Amino acid sequence: MRVVDLIIKKKNGETLSRDELHFLISGYVNETIPDYQISSLLMAICFQGLSEHEQSDLTLEMLESGERIDLSAVNGICVDKHSTGGVGDKTTLVVAPLVAACGMKMAKMSGRGLGHTGGTLDKLEAIPKFRIALSGEEFFRQVDEISLAVAGQTANIAPADKKLYALRDVTGTVEAVGLIAASIMSKKLASGASHILLDVKVGDGAFMKDLASAQELAEAMVAIGNRQGKKTVALLTDMDQPLGSAVGNSLEVIEAIETLKGRGPKDLETLCLEIATKLLLMTGFEKTREEAFERATTALKDGAALEKLKQMIFYQNGDVRVLEDYSLLPTAKRVIEVKNKSAGYVRKVHALEIGNAAMLLGAGRATKDDLIDLAVGIKVHAKVGDYLEAGDLLATVHANDKHIEEAIQKVEAAFEMVSEKVQPNKLILDIIE
């Protein structure tokens, strides 16, 4: 087998076999195949795509390049969720305890990642003393005892994916549905959960800008999961405006806690209940949608889910007093109100602009060595469809010292007001299962 022949095969639109993908991926990980051949192959894949078989085979090759989490020692059904990422997406902070309160187990390995805010791990680190670095043993014991843990990777998961992703990032080959699907699913399959719920974000603030490409990605991922015997469902959800109100690490932790207290933004609450409902049905914990929704709603409203978050913070050494005293979280020096200029309906809240404003304030990372300011961020007070008078609050900017004026300008620019009535955005756009 010669690498160049396989590159040309893919360039010509042919299908690579499992053996050929094994040769390529194992050779790349072992450094017998150089970056420059793989990047050329990746670009050919961007144009020619990957068949369903190839996507599945590539996923397995990346999965098998590393370790798998063995959750067999954990009693109960382990579920996992994954979001493709968006602005203000703090869903995991609500869903993990909610799912645990509903009787399922969530052993979630999360990441930091690049983006407008930190990843779930960064957000959790806003909680004083919270430990994200658990040993494998601690992680499994915690899941077994309190049904949930959210921690950094305890194992060497899919190293091929890490190496490939780093290469894709600098060679213009990130955007290819098959590669994205294989990358996500190799890590999800390694996580050991038997049921996987994917939240594929769609819109201006998401990686997938339109419904059709999001559907294509969701279908690819669901096919890969199901082919490996993991029940996999994807929700396609709106990211044309930020999810909930808070964008920024501390601010999002507060909003997640508020949601677990039944006082969260409507869209965030709805999405979290929908995810929990779906997981209850997928796992067979409930037979009908009504019963599943009822069970999830009850766990949210009666404080059981909040209690689960408290247990998790306690087990992971965090200061549980934050649940009642948000001043224990990092707090920005300045809070600047951004007001509406002329009365009308909100037609758009450009998620990407809000995200970029948060990034400017220091809430996110552009490169993996950047430091995050956990305190800063933006709270969005108006949603698409709302009617606002002139002078009403659009947003508050929580800033320390960095790029305050530019961030405010971006926030102002993010809101599009019109005089005609506007329909609110639909939150759940599609379900692929």
Added chain:
Amino acid sequence: MRVVDLIIKKKNGETLSRDELHFLISGYVNETIPDYQISSLLMAICFQGLSEHEQSDLTLEMLESGERIDLSAVNGICVDKHSTGGVGDKTTLVVAPLVAACGMKMAKMSGRGLGHTGGTLDKLEAIPKFRIALSGEEFFRQVDEISLAVAGQTANIAPADKKLYALRDVTGTVEAVGLIAASIMSKKLASGASHILLDVKVGDGAFMKDLASAQELAEAMVAIGNRQGKKTVALLTDMDQPLGSAVGNSLEVIEAIETLKGRGPKDLETLCLEIATKLLLMTGFEKTREEAFERATTALKDGAALEKLKQMIFYQNGDVRVLEDYSLLPTAKRVIEVKNKSAGYVRKVHALEIGNAAMLLGAGRATKDDLIDLAVGIKVHAKVGDYLEAGDLLATVHANDKHIEEAIQKVEAAFEMVSEKVQPNKLILDIIE
């Protein structure tokens, strides 16, 4: 400027500016841009192509990465010819002396190259003591005094092309018209000639398998040349069967000499006269096609062109006795006749199969470090359209010790006989100017 943004720009089908191409090519040559980004860009170019402007700009960037030959010290009009390569293509060995005998000058830097036989330099080295490594000074003086020289590169021509070609070769990105055109033309423009005749081979034994893609390449190269003020014309010529009869280094030298004696194969003679005629018209040496053709034919028939070859061999220290005594050239130990099995017309002489047979015997190089056996090769005695009885000679295989049986099988397989009459192949398929 970020490399990844330029890769994505090309991936999206946009056009790169001269500045952007300069940034990419100079960065690649200076090793500030790594192979893996360039290979990804090259694959994107394979899918999205290059505009006429981009092709021209890329050519100039590659040209300017190295030295140009300055022929201003040479009196007279310097012309150049280039063939995209085919099986049995010894045209330069005939055309260079023919053109010189017609009053033009040809200062040709040639290569060894990979392929079924060696390059022009290898063929010339079949002549005992022939020197291909001339100093710049020797090269220019020779051209000035006897109007022709064929030698190895005396200068660092288009190093960017060398680096890019080596990368393309291992990343499946050789076949892209814009890249091929820029690669060839960067070297032709560096050669210093004012008039360039391109011989673009078309067919089974050529890089371009069909007329449409050959036309596309020819048009691209002619546009690049003319845009730089060099009169450039391309002939598209048949490579569905070997050119002439001889395939192999010594054998091709003999055939070139025979052609200069007026006893060469019809197709080779016709092509060489056509090239010389075209160059006489391009340079304005003659006004009409009839006069130009007459001048070229005379130079061939009256021995003036043969005399030029003799001068060149003499100037380059070769043994001029080879012109009369072919036994001074490397000679194979065995000559095996391959005979026709059943009477009929020749429908095909698969050039690629003949080339592969020559390669098996040792006539060519697969990698640049391979040694060539100058003595071996194949003589093809039947052309498409010929009628042959059973037992008539198809070819003779000139072999030493290597792969004789396999080569004979390939030669036999190369001939396709049918019972219906067959038209001979058309030699000149198109002219782009």
